[in-house]
Amino acid sequence: MFSANDFIPETYSASIDQGSFTWSAPSNIALVKYWGKKEHQIPANPSISFTLNHCKTITKMGFYKKENNGNFSFDLLFEGKPKEDFKPKIEKFLERIELYLPFLKDYHFTIDTQNTFPHSSGIASSASGMAALAMNFMSLEKVLQSEMTDDYCYQKASFLARLGSGSACRSVKGSVVVWGNHNNTKGSSDLFGVEFPNTIHDNFRNYQNTILLVDKGEKQVSSTVGHDLMHNHPFAERRFAQAHDNLDKLSIILQNGNLDEFIKIVESEALTLHAMMMTSMPYFILMKPNTLEIINAIWKFRNETKIPVCFTLDAGANVHVLYPKNDCKKVLQFIKDELVGYCQNGHYICDEIGFGAQLIIDN
Template sequence: MFTANDFIPKKYSQTIEQGNFEWSAPSNIALVKYWGKKDNQIPANPSVSFTLNNCKTITKLAFAKKINTGNFSFNLLFEGKPKEDFKPKIHKFLERIEIYLPFLKDYHFTIDTVNTFPHSSGIASSASGMAALAMNMMSLEKALNPEMTEEYFYQKASLLARLGSGSACRSVKGQVVVWGNHKNISGSSDLFGVEFPNAIHDNFKNYQDTILLVDKGEKQVSSTVGHDLMHDHPFAERRFAQAHENLDKLITIFKNGNLEEFIKIVESEALTLHAMMMTSMPYFILIKPNTLEIINAIWKFRNDTKIPVCFTLDAGANVHVLYPNKDKPKVLQFIQDELVGYCQNRQYICDQIGNGAIEIE
């Protein structure tokens, strides 16, 4: 198990003047939610997520050695156009990770990034974006240090991604990823995400996630602000304990494939996340009326058909509809017949469990 100090390099064996790398990294959807954090992007409670496949960020990183090494130097393109309002977040990210990547001020970077889904609409675009950038940075470090092991590469990438956006550490590698120290999950860490190490029942293989785009606009309260409001939250400590308890329950559920119990945990976690928002001070509500209409329709459909479909939510209004692959035709028909009318411009995204970041040659 690596510690934070293990990721601070002593020296590099190679030099490189210029080049480029390109990676895609997916979003992820938490089943047990992380809400609230300590200093240095450390989570207040552990979380576990499904890695997605289609909702991803594709980032190309070009780099060239520069003479003046006193400052960070980078250009940022989002969907082919300069994006000045993203630059402060990237600059802060570079400041946080410089101790782990001491070469950062030696290069000028051009970061060219594109999403396959709407930015800032509750599909964790910061998670996929920061994960993709971290993978590129690690490719550059590996070029400087070719002896680096694969385990070190991915765990450090996850650590770097976390320093950009907490949940980004769950988008690096694995289908089911745990982030945060949990006593009954071997190798779990607050520093980086790890692949869930225990047995996973066939019921959860190729699990489906159809994302209903209720509101594609930017959230009125950012996740960063929401996390900060947990510091003085009256229910924070009980919530953190509940997350540990629910993760314990999921260990058993993943092993025995009990979809009924899975649904209870996942839907309860989604509602608890938003309950924390509604009971903070100041309080806020990110779900929309159509979010509630969809939830009620899912409950009725599940009760009528006994098909094990459920919902979860991230920090936004959009609804993730989760269901086994074998039920895909019936659930998609239900979505088209009854749910698309609640979506903005009738839009939704079909996704499923994926494997993490992929280098584009």
């Protein structure tokens, strides 16, 4: 088990003057939700997520050694164009991780990033973006420290990504990822995400996730503000205990393949997340009328057809429709026939379980 101090390097055994890497990292969707955090991006409760496959960020990071190493130095591009308004977030990220990557001020970086999903699609890109950037930095450190193991590299990347965006630590490695200390999950940690340690039932292989884009606008409430509202929330402690209990139950379900019980936990978790926001002070309703229409239509369809389709939600109005690969044809027809009309401009994205970050180019 790695601790934070294990990620502070003593010396580097090699050097490099310039180069570039390109990594992709996916978004993820939590099944047991993380809501509320402590100092240093530590989660108030454990969470578990499906890693997505197609919705990802692709980040190319070029670098060269500079003469003056007194400050961070970087250019930030989004889809090839300067992205000045995002630079303060990257600057803050670099400040947080400098202790663990002491070479950061030695180089000038050009960070060029793009998403495979539409920019205004309402899918949070902070998780995939920070995970992709963390993997690029770790590729550079692995050159400087050639004896580094792959296991250490991925764990440290998850650790670093968390310091940029909490859920980003779940986008580094694995199809099903647990983040947060949990007594019954071997190797789990508040510091980084870990692959689900047990064998996953065939029912969840290639599980499908169709994202219905109900509202593609800016978030009404930032994640930071939302998490902070849990500090004095009247139901916070019970919610944190519930998350531990639900992770226990879901861990068993993922192994035994019980789809009915999977649906109960996943939908309850989604509604609990929104209930916590509706009962905070100040309070928020992030669902839209069309979100509720979709949920009711899914319940009706499931009841009539007995097809094990369910929904989950992030902290917004969009709906993630989850279902087995075997039911893909029928569920997609249902989505086209009955749910697309509730989506903004009829937009939806088809995705499925993926495998985490991937190295695309190493120069």
